[in-house]
Amino acid sequence: MAINGVIVATILLSCLTATCYGITFSSLQRSLEVEASVKADQVLKAGEAKITVSWKVNATYSAGTESSYKTVKVQLCYAPISQKDRGWRKTVDILKKDKTCQHTIVERPYSASNNTVTYTVKRDVPTATYFIRAYVFNAAGEEVGYGQTTNAGKSTNLFSIEGVTGRHVSLDIAAACFSAFSVISLFGFFFMEKRKAKASN
Numbered sequence: 001m002a003i004n005g006v007i008v009a010t011i012l013l014s015c016l017t018a019t020c021y022g023i024t025f026s027s028l029q030r031s032l033e034v035e036a037s038v039k040a041d042q043v044l045k046a047g048e049a050k051i052t053v054s055w056k057v058n059a060t061y062s063a064g065t066e067s068s069y070k071t072v073k074v075q076l077c078y079a080p081i082s083q084k085d086r087g088w089r090k091t092v093d094i095l096k097k098d099k100t101c102q103h104t105i106v107e108r109p110y111s112a113s114n115n116t117v118t119y120t121v122k123r124d125v126p127t128a129t130y131f132i133r134a135y136v137f138n139a140a141g142e143e144v145g146y147g148q149t150t151n152a153g154k155s156t157n158l159f160s161i162e163g164v165t166g167r168h169v170s171l172d173i174a175a176a177c178f179s180a181f182s183v184i185s186l187f188g189f190f191f192m193e194k195r196k197a198k199a200s201n
Contacts, residue, residue, distance in 0.1 A: 001116065004067065009141045013103070015034070018125070019136050020093060022095060022096045023094075023095050023096075023142055023143050023197070024093045024094055024095065025093050025094075025098065025146075026064065026093050026150065028143060028144070028145055028146050029058060029061060029145050029146075030058060030061070030133050030145070030146060030147055030148075031058050031065070031066075031136065031144075031145030031147065032056065032057065032058055032136060032145060032146060032147025033055065033056050033057070033058050033059070033063045033147055033193045034053065034054075034055045034074075034132060034133070034134050034147040034149050035053070035054050035055070035146055035149065035194075036051055036052065036054075036080065036132050036149050037050075037051055037052040037053075038051050038159045038199055040156065040157050040158060040159065041111055041158070041159065041160070042139075042159045042160070043159075043160045043162055043174050044121055044159065044160070044161050044162065045121070045162050046121045046122065046124075046125045046126075046161055046162065046163045046164050047120075047121065047122070047123035047128075047164055048119050048120075048121070049121045049161070050118055050119065050121070051105070051118070051119050051121065052116065052117070052118045052119075052201045053074055053105060053106075053117055053118075053119065053120045053132055053134075054115055054117075055074065055115045055147055055172070056115060057112070058076055061145075065144065065145075065189045066112070066137070066186045067114050067136070067145040068138045068141045068144060069136045069137070069145070070110055070111040070137055070143065071107065071109060071110055071137040071141075072104050072106075072108060072109075072115070072134055072136050072137070073104060073107040073118065073134065073135050073137070074132065074133070074159075075101035075102070075103060075104050075105060075132070075134070075135075076102075076103040076104075076105060076125065076130045076132060077101035077102075077130060077133045077148070078099075078100055078101075078102070078128055078129070078130060079101045079128070079129040079130060079131055079150075079158045081129050081158075082128035082129045082130070083100070084194035086188070089102070089128075093123070096142055097104070098199070100133075101133055103125055105119045105124070105132070106119065107118065110136055110137075111141040112188070115125075116190070122162055123164045124164075125161050125163060126161075127160075127161065127162055127163035128160070128161060128163075129157055129158050129159070129160050130151040130158065130159060130160070131147060131148060131157060131159075132148060132160055133147070133149075134146060134147050134148070176178050
């Protein structure tokens with residue numbers, strides 16, 4: 001009786017663990033081939049540069065589960081070099097906790113053909129080194145496969161994005177003018193006070 005209780009408890013604990021932690025990246029098959037117009041080591045400017053991304057089913061992957069693909073999401077992902085000492089970009093095998101890919105390029109229903117999109121890098125994308133990854137989801141919204149522009153375990157085909165700093169030449173000129181005006185005003189008030197003091201004497 002006690003053994004049955006232990007078995008039931010173990011099964012329940014396993015189910016609870018699976019529910020809490022969800023799908024892991026290491027359990028997914030690389031079922032997609034992903035290509036991008038950006039070249040290795042190329043530097044792109046946020047808010048200006050465009051990237052064309054295309055994806056298709058991996059030819060070496062045994063098709064059959066493609067019928068379960070309902071949605072595809074393509075994302076910009078931080079390369080390991082841009083994750084170092086940055087916990088908010090940390091790669092975690094449990095996908096719900098993974099922070100590698102934070103910038104969505106496109107999310108749309110899965111199609112067996114015409115899988116190309118041209119993306120303009122958004123202004124809020126920070127300066128970092130990136131690669132591109134695509135996930136496919138089933139009807140339940142669970143990741144069932146992926147593809148990316150880098151080789152697994154190798155830092156190849158990486159590119160950089162130069163983020164918008166928020167400073168412009170016009171802003172610098174305005175700041176310089178206001179600073180000069182403040183200094184001149186200070187001397188002007190000081191001179192006026194001196195004259196008033198002399199006049200009162």
